[in-house]
Amino acid sequence: xxxxxxxxxxxxxxxxxxxxxxxxxxxxxxxxxxxxxxxxxxxxxxxxxxxxxxxxxxxxxxxxxxxxxxxxxxxxxxxxxxxxxxxxxxxxxxxxxxxxxxxxxxxxxxxxxxxx
Amino acid sequence: xxxxxxxxxxxxxxxxxxxxxxxxxxxxxxxxxxxxxxxxxxxxxxxxxxxxxxxxxxxxxxxxxxxxxxxxxxxxxxxxxxxxxxxxxxxxxxxxxxxxxxxxxxxxxxxxxxxxx
Numbered sequence: 001x002x003x004x005x006x007x008x009x010x011x012x013x014x015x016x017x018x019x020x021x022x023x024x025x026x027x028x029x030x031x032x033x034x035x036x037x038x039x040x041x042x043x044x045x046x047x048x049x050x051x052x053x054x055x056x057x058x059x060x061x062x063x064x065x066x067x068x069x070x071x072x073x074x075x076x077x078x079x080x081x082x083x084x085x086x087x088x089x090x091x092x093x094x095x096x097x098x099x100x101x102x103x104x105x106x107x108x109x110x111x112x113x114x115x116x
Numbered sequence: 117x118x119x120x121x122x123x124x125x126x127x128x129x130x131x132x133x134x135x136x137x138x139x140x141x142x143x144x145x146x147x148x149x150x151x152x153x154x155x156x157x158x159x160x161x162x163x164x165x166x167x168x169x170x171x172x173x174x175x176x177x178x179x180x181x182x183x184x185x186x187x188x189x190x191x192x193x194x195x196x197x198x199x200x201x202x203x204x205x206x207x208x209x210x211x212x213x214x215x216x217x218x219x220x221x222x223x224x225x226x227x228x229x230x231x232x233x
Contacts (some may be wrong), residue, residue, distance in 0.1 A: 021195065041225075041226075042207055042223030042224065042225060042226055043207075043221075043223060045220050045221070048219075056220070070154075080180070089160055090159075090161065092161075094219060095138075099141070103150060103219070104163045104166045105163070105219070105221060106163060107153075107160055107161035107162075107163075108160065109158065109159055109160040110159045110160060112159070
């Protein structure tokens, strides 16, 4: 199984809502990433987990809260978002955690988020 | 700081034409990794190739080929005999070898390729 799955595909939420994005992989990869991609721009790194521990937070506002309950699952909890947070949110995985430098990242299909 | 530049924002070709996408990078690291990803309209980034900084061999995979030139800091990508299914945004990316860097991918701005029938 070489897939990274993300749910939901689309999400519309109000600024007072709380929602979560989910990412799942069964490739045994030990590094997992959240990226944000605005229209016509490249992806921007948000968070990196290595062996289920948060390793890198790219100064992301606290209204985004990541969680890695186990080695197959990565969540992104959303609360009190702003309209400018509307974007495509991509999950990616890489084998061997951060100790294995240079491996390619495999991306999921993304969740397209709209904040009203 | 790392930087990846894709000077071509959009390229339009007719089916069966060849198309070359340029990628120029900057890094102070002596060990680094270069990647190309394809993003079709569906949104998912599809991994195409990885190249290590110490391996300057060019590579061909079907209709795709890559030309890595360390001397000019370039990693160009050619699609031969393009097809409509090649229409997508293509990203060149660079990652450091340092563990502390999280294997962060620094992406270029992307090149949109439109292949017309």
